[in-house]
Amino acid sequence: MEYLAYAAFFLTLAMTFSIICLGLNVQWGQTGLFNVGVAAFVGVGAYTSVLLTTPATPDRIGGFGLPIAVGWIGAAGVSAVVSFLVGALTLRLRSDYLAITTFGIAIALQLCFQNIEVLTGGVFGVGFIPRAFGSVQANALLFNYANLALAAALVVVLYLVLEHLARSPWGRVLRAVREDEAAAQSLGKNPAALRLQAFALGGAIMGLAGAVQAHFVGFISPPNYLPMLTFQVWAMLIVGGSGNNMGAILGAVLVWAIWALSGSLISEVFPADQQARAASLQIVVIGVMLCLLLLWRPQGLLPERQTISKHLGTRHDT
Amino acid sequence: MSFQAIIDGLIAGTTIGLGAIGLTLTYSILRFANFTHGDFLAWGAYLTLSVSGFLGGLVASLGVTTPLGPFSFGWGLPVSLIIGITLTILLTMALDKLLFGRLRRRGADAIIIVMASFGASMALRSLLEFIYTANPQYLTRELQIAEPLGLGMRATPDQLLTIGLTAVLVVALNLFVTRTPMGRAMRAVSENPALAGVYGIEVQRVIRVTWIIGAGLACVAGVMSGLLVQIRPYMGFDLLLPLFAAAILGGVGSIPGAVIGGLIIGLAEAFAVQIFGAEWRAGVAFIVLVLVLLVRPTGLFGRPS
Numbered sequence: 126m127e128y129l130a131y132a133a134f135f136l137t138l139a140m141t142f143s144i145i146c147l148g149l150n151v152q153w154g155q156t157g158l159f160n161v162g163v164a165a166f167v168g169v170g171a172y173t174s175v176l177l178t179t180p181a182t183p184d185r186i187g188g189f190g191l192p193i194a195v196g197w198i199g200a201a202g203v204s205a206v207v208s209f210l211v212g213a214l215t216l217r218l219r220s221d222y223l224a225i226t227t228f229g230i231a232i233a234l235q236l237c238f239q240n241i242e243v244l245t246g247g248v249f250g251v252g253f254i255p256r257a258f259g260s261v262q263a264n265a266l267l268f269n270y271a272n273l274a275l276a277a278a279l280v281v282v283l284y285l286v287l288e289h290l291a292r293s294p295w296g297r298v299l300r301a302v303r304e305d306e307a308a309a310q311s312l313g314k315n316p317a318a319l320r321l322q323a324f325a326l327g328g329a330i331m332g333l334a335g336a337v338q339a340h341f342v343g344f345i346s347p348p349n350y351l352p353m354l355t356f357q358v359w360a361m362l363i364v365g366g367s368g369n370n371m372g373a374i375l376g377a378v379l380v381w382a383i384w385a386l387s388g389s390l391i392s393e394v395f396p397a398d399q400q401a402r403a404a405s406l407q408i409v410v411i412g413v414m415l416c417l418l419l420l421w422r423p424q425g426l427l428p429e430r431q432t433i434s435k436h437l438g439t440r441h442d443t
Numbered sequence: 444m445s446f447q448a449i450i451d452g453l454i455a456g457t458t459i460g461l462g463a464i465g466l467t468l469t470y471s472i473l474r475f476a477n478f479t480h481g482d483f484l485a486w487g488a489y490l491t492l493s494v495s496g497f498l499g500g501l502v503a504s505l506g507v508t509t510p511l512g513p514f515s516f517g518w519g520l521p522v523s524l525i526i527g528i529t530l531t532i533l534l535t536m537a538l539d540k541l542l543f544g545r546l547r548r549r550g551a552d553a554i555i556i557v558m559a560s561f562g563a564s565m566a567l568r569s570l571l572e573f574i575y576t577a578n579p580q581y582l583t584r585e586l587q588i589a590e591p592l593g594l595g596m597r598a599t600p601d602q603l604l605t606i607g608l609t610a611v612l613v614v615a616l617n618l619f620v621t622r623t624p625m626g627r628a629m630r631a632v633s634e635n636p637a638l639a640g641v642y643g644i645e646v647q648r649v650i651r652v653t654w655i656i657g658a659g660l661a662c663v664a665g666v667m668s669g670l671l672v673q674i675r676p677y678m679g680f681d682l683l684l685p686l687f688a689a690a691i692l693g694g695v696g697s698i699p700g701a702v703i704g705g706l707i708i709g710l711a712e713a714f715a716v717q718i719f720g721a722e723w724r725a726g727v728a729f730i731v732l733v734l735v736l737l738v739r740p741t742g743l744f745g746r747p748s
Contacts (some may be wrong), residue, residue: 412566
């Protein structure tokens, strides 16, 4: 029983990571934009949704007590706006300025989460976030599986929408811009606008994931959104296969499993006072893995598929 | 508002400026934004700390830690620093050989190399945390009195030394880059690597020299920061955004630009601490970065790309 409940808990979190990964795949996999501030966009979504849905409290602004669905939509919207602004600032410049600026906004937003206490609860975070299926919370098994079903359904819907988008004219132009900007431009496409759209869409999905995670766990605080999270999500996408939506989901589940297993192994093997130290080895392993993959198998487990318009029939050459 | 903020800002700015020189050189010559550069500062500080601890154990009787003149450290520290610089250079060379060099030869996109540097940075930083734990460490336990400088400003001899040392290093490096054949070769590679290669410049040698300068200065900056504040595994990561902001503010590729950018960021941070409080210090570099990208993306001394 306990294992079943834990499995559902684990998989629900893996689903929320899959959503972040799908968002990153729109930015990096489809469009080639390197976002080093994933954690910030997830965090903005989480805090937005929490502000909208928690009941009013005297020591905090916000707390509108709105339904969770409204929180989700708000989260995606606000994250999209933040990504749009960052994109508008940097996408016309050299490609790695986006990386540096997203790295910067992650640090700036982390400071905001920590210091604007009237909005975010400061370092103590916000608890008692309304949860989906909160009425069956007493039954852990039912509660966890209901949440898993919801998160999984969301992943499936997002997957279908994103696959459809990737095959749509919009998706094809996006890849054209990624592969050869000058050629796309000479065909009358506007690379800057397309990149900006993709970056904002990816940001919106990450914000949504942050909201889903916050409402599932029921508590958020600034340390949830450290650069560590960005790093994990990148490892997931590169392992799974950037450019492939199925790969993004597979990578998220796989890397999260490796992370959770090695974490419990460390708590078994090492004495309590050495565990923080041993946990840093986990990060070393993931970092080395990321570098080795970039060297030996940059396409990941599931490489990007050639997609062309469905109106042209199936391709025979590969 | 007190004039002390000027001194505090200049001192923090020298560390940022020295670190930013290496970053701006790798950025313009190897053509990628190196996210591991902050960790070179931290590794430089820890390597020097280890050497200095080893030296202290080896020849304790020779007074390696007896303070030199007005400073808080003995002759052990300068010696350790030189060994630390060598070790930091070896570390970056190894990283270039194992990772960046391979990706470069494969013709990987600059952005893939940036990503690899991001992964390597996480690994390097966590390795420090594993080896030395997250507890802060100190290069010296001596206390220093801040001497009055006039106008209500005070600074310790160590702090004045770091400002002086930075000035000497920057002038020497600028002479090297502008007056020697190697410096000319470096500028040529940063303009156009293929053309420089055709002209007979050994691009590999230029790359090696770039790492040597960058790693050496990173180690010096890390040790300075360790001497004046403390040594932590995250010290380099916390400096990374100020380093990038300084390099871009000064104009990518410009050595005086990186130093002036570093000083401006250091001063802006010191004044922000006085006005808004210390908890917002880390946000200053981001604001500067956004302003530069909005107003003048090529930086103060940068060429339009």
